[in-house]
Amino acid sequence: MKILFISNGHGEDLNAGLIIDALQGRSPEFDLFALPLVGEGKAYQQRGISIIAPTQPLPSGGLIYTGFLTWWQDIVGGLVGLTIKQIKALLKQKHQFDLIVAIGDIVPLAFARLSGKPYLSFLVANSSYYEGRLPLPFTVAWCLKSRHCLGAIAKDHLTAEDLGQRGINIRCLGYPIMDALQPTGQPLQRHSNTLIALLPGSRVPEALNNLGQLLPLCGAIAQEKVLDFWAALVPAVTVEHLQTLAVEHGWQYHGDRLERGNCTIHLSWQQFADILQQADLVLGMAGTAVEQAVGLGKPVLQIPGRGPQFTYGFAEAQMRLLGRSVTTIGQNPQAANLISQASQKALEILADHHYQQSCRQNGQERIGPPGGSLAIANYIAETAKTLASKG
DSSP: OOOEEEESSSHHHHHHHHHHHHHHOTTSEEEEEESSBBBHHOOOOOOEEEEEEEEEOOOTTTTTGOOOOHHHHHTTTTHHHHHHHHHHHHHHHHHGGSSSESSSSEEEEHHHHHTTTOOEEEEETOTTTTSSSSSOOOHHHHHTSSSSEEEEEESSHHHHHHTTTOOOOOOEOOOOGGGGGOOOOOOOOOOSOEEEEEOOOTTHHHHHHHHHHHHHHHHHTTTTTTOOOEOOOOOOHHHHHHHHHHHHHHHESSSEEEOOOOOEEEEEEHHHHHHHHOEEEEEEEEEOHHHHHHHOOEEEEOOOOOOOSSHHHHHHHHHHGGGGGGOOOOTTTOTTTHHHHHHHHHHHHHHHHHEEEEEEEHHHHHHHHHHHHHHHHHHHHHHHHHHHHHH
């Protein structure tokens, strides 16, 4: 049988890749294909999965909901033409696929519905935690209640319960991103009993701008307490980027670290899981990575960035999604007292062991344990085999 995965964003591609790993492990007989609607589909490329339609990086990285300007930049950057090509490719090749798995929001779900083929939907971009009750526009309900939709998957139990009460065939099987946290085992350089992780994001140049905003915050915290800082960086952040960043902000760059006065920030491109698991506090300006931190029971402190993704609006939405594990300081990234307020809050969190324990409990509730990839893979495989028996 042939299964097509459709996804629309970095986090969505990551979830799809983890599910594919589990699916190939349990059911190697399936032929798997992909249609990444945003970006180049690197999660699929790394796994050797055939991509059936053109791909193209867009300014928003798929985050057009961050504002009209971002949406317009995508339009100018070729979004309409790209979407038309992708729809044509899907309609031309749809007959070869036995099952489609849509991962994301209404966009991949609409693509799946448009194909006329049987499909499953993983609503990884939607949660009832945002508003207490998930808005269900007519188009989404139409897709989820279609006879072609064989089932939907929520990333948390609250969403599954919410939509289930409204007649949607939906279940929560876990959140695959928690399966992407295998530590390397290589030791992190430590000089204290306290480690703060920096998560500046995955999109350049925004990740660099975010890191630049976190530098003075780290410096302020280091004035009050001896601890270790580790920044988890993506490969797109290069040596040249960091050299320029250091000069612009008055720091010294030494290959594997940034230094200023008594503050040293260690840099790593390969030890994301090690850093997160050992962290006592996370300074987060990211999306999926912050969710993973919360899932591990870590307290997260956010300051608003300049965007396009990590603005105050995004940070505030993350607080609603992730609950008490996440604190955002300030609304304006240029506020004069932002750094002093954030550094004081960081020290308070590090000293509050009761709050840290509540974050561990909250992480289990909002995100859950590892194992989601295999559970979803089992659901996909069982659905596919049921289709085959009927065919």
